[in-house]
Amino acid sequence: MNAVHFGAGNIGRGFIGCLLYESGYNTCFVDVNGEIVDLLNEKKEYTVQLANATNEVMLVKNVHAINSLRDPDLVVDAVANANLVTAAVGPNILPLIAGLLANGLKKRLMLSKEPLTIIACENMIGGSVFLKEKIYEQLNEQEKSLFDVHFSFPNAAVDRIVPNQTNDDKLAVTVEPFYEWIVDESEISGENPPINGVTFVKELQPFIERKLFTVNTGHAVVAYFGYLAGYRSMHEALADGQIKEMTESVLRETSKYLTTKYSFDEQAHYKYVQKIIARFANPFITDDTTRVGRSPMRKLKSNDRLVRPATQYAEMFEETPIYLAKGIASALHYDYLEDPEAQEIQEAIQQNGIAFAIETFTGIKADTVLFKTVYEQYKEMAKK
Numbered sequence: 001m002n003a004v005h006f007g008a009g010n011i012g013r014g015f016i017g018c019l020l021y022e023s024g025y026n027t028c029f030v031d032v033n034g035e036i037v038d039l040l041n042e043k044k045e046y047t048v049q050l051a052n053a054t055n056e057v058m059l060v061k062n063v064h065a066i067n068s069l070r071d072p073d074l075v076v077d078a079v080a081n082a083n084l085v086t087a088a089v090g091p092n093i094l095p096l097i098a099g100l101l102a103n104g105l106k107k108r109l110m111l112s113k114e115p116l117t118i119i120a121c122e123n124m125i126g127g128s129v130f131l132k133e134k135i136y137e138q139l140n141e142q143e144k145s146l147f148d149v150h151f152s153f154p155n156a157a158v159d160r161i162v163p164n165q166t167n168d169d170k171l172a173v174t175v176e177p178f179y180e181w182i183v184d185e186s187e188i189s190g191e192n193p194p195i196n197g198v199t200f201v202k203e204l205q206p207f208i209e210r211k212l213f214t215v216n217t218g219h220a221v222v223a224y225f226g227y228l229a230g231y232r233s234m235h236e237a238l239a240d241g242q243i244k245e246m247t248e249s250v251l252r253e254t255s256k257y258l259t260t261k262y263s264f265d266e267q268a269h270y271k272y273v274q275k276i277i278a279r280f281a282n283p284f285i286t287d288d289t290t291r292v293g294r295s296p297m298r299k300l301k302s303n304d305r306l307v308r309p310a311t312q313y314a315e316m317f318e319e320t321p322i323y324l325a326k327g328i329a330s331a332l333h334y335d336y337l338e339d340p341e342a343q344e345i346q347e348a349i350q351q352n353g354i355a356f357a358i359e360t361f362t363g364i365k366a367d368t369v370l371f372k373t374v375y376e377q378y379k380e381m382a383k384k
């Protein structure tokens with residue numbers, strides 16, 4: 001079985017590649033990082049080490065790679081011959097891989113009538129459907145109808161903390177032991193693709209919201225509160241009692257929203273939250289506040305981890321989630337020089353003021369109490 005995976009980065013090698021190998025696939029990574037591509041082609045294997053007391057190391061074999069900038073035609077051929085396509089490139093990059101995927105899938109239709117599943121493994125709601133939309137922008141009506149018959153794009157939720165890597169071996173990845181990959185099988189035509197470790201569900205929404213608004217909301221606020229307090233590592237940030245307490249308060253707000261909306265058992269959800277906070281504090285992992293806080297424009301979007309639970313909470317309970325508002329305000333303060341999105345936000349604030357920035361980046365309506373609270377929290381933080 002052949003798998004093509006776009007993005008040979010942290011989650012690509014450290015999670016998806018690992019499960020694909022264990023499931024018996026030959027995996028072709030597609031990436032624009034020439035060094036990683038060349039190393040994968042030279043070694044044809046890499047290691048994944050668990051960040052726990054065992055330090056267990058797994059060898060991932062049967063891999064090679066294509067540099068999509070250098071050899072786009074090879075990518076088209078690889079997609080045409082694939083039994084499964086996955087991606088973990090980041091939501092902002094999905095539109096950039098859509099063209100090659102469209103060409104690969106068109107070519108595949110000439111070679112095979114077998115159904116094919118394409119899964120975007122990104123931290124976003126509706127990632128695979130978003131990729132599908134970007135691919136369909138490149139098709140005529142007849143091609144769209146054929147794609148509808150042969151290809152499915154089930155949304156997914158992926159969870160495993162994989163920090164930026166600092167190993168001497170550039171291919172080696174250290175990952176937390178925990179993982180979860182949930183795929184919406186209601187969107188799959190034909191058989192579910194055989195992937196060890198994947199949970200197929202009939203309705204993804206509760207799972208992706210639970211993951212995004214617990215793991216990623218909690219992670220993001222530790223990163224932003226931590227960065228503003230001068231911490232560069234997630235450990236330092238979490239060791240600060242005030243930040244830990246504020247993070248727990250944020251997660252109490254998302255828990256109230258999630259358990260009400262999806263009727264989750266409150267005790268079971270509380271345990272889920274505690275487990276996640278313990279994962280953030282895993283002493284065997286070193287993670288940076290600037291990795292976790294990366295791309296604040298993306299993280300502040302109305303459908304993402306900060307604003308969506310806040311607006312939903314405000315609507316559902318007719319009360320303002322004060323700690324989520326603090327989290328949003330802290331993301332608006334995030335000014336890391338090496339993050340272009342952080343710089344864009346800071347420039348917008350300098351040129352047009354914070355009210356403009358809140359409206360522009362979060363989409364929160366100016367006449368709401370939530371807007372006013374974010375505004376006040378931003379000003380309050382600026383005094384410190």
Ligand SMILES: NC(=O)c1ccc[n+]([C@@H]2O[C@H](COP(=O)([O-])OP(=O)(O)OC[C@H]3O[C@@H](n4cnc5c(N)ncnc54)[C@H](O)[C@@H]3O)[C@@H](O)[C@H]2O)c1
Nearest residue numbers: 007008009010011031032033088089090122123160161162
């Ligand atoms: N790292 C984690 O803990 C984690 C966990 C769950 C989900 N995710 C999600 O997985 C996705 C990737 O995150 P990551 O941490 O692996 O990031 P990463 O930066 O380590 O990996 C992204 C990879 O995509 C490659 N890339 C960039 N442009 C490309 C293009 N045009 N074509 C092909 N490849 C391209 C990059 O070179 C890089 O190797 C994100 O959506 C992230 O939210 C990450």
Ligand SMILES: O=P(O)(O)OC[C@@H](O)[C@@H](O)[C@H](O)[C@H](O)CO
Nearest residue numbers: 123158159160161162216219292
């Ligand atoms: O990847 P991002 O930028 O959406 O979010 C940063 C981290 O919160 C994220 O990568 C987590 O480590 C991951 O989602 C854990 O499953």
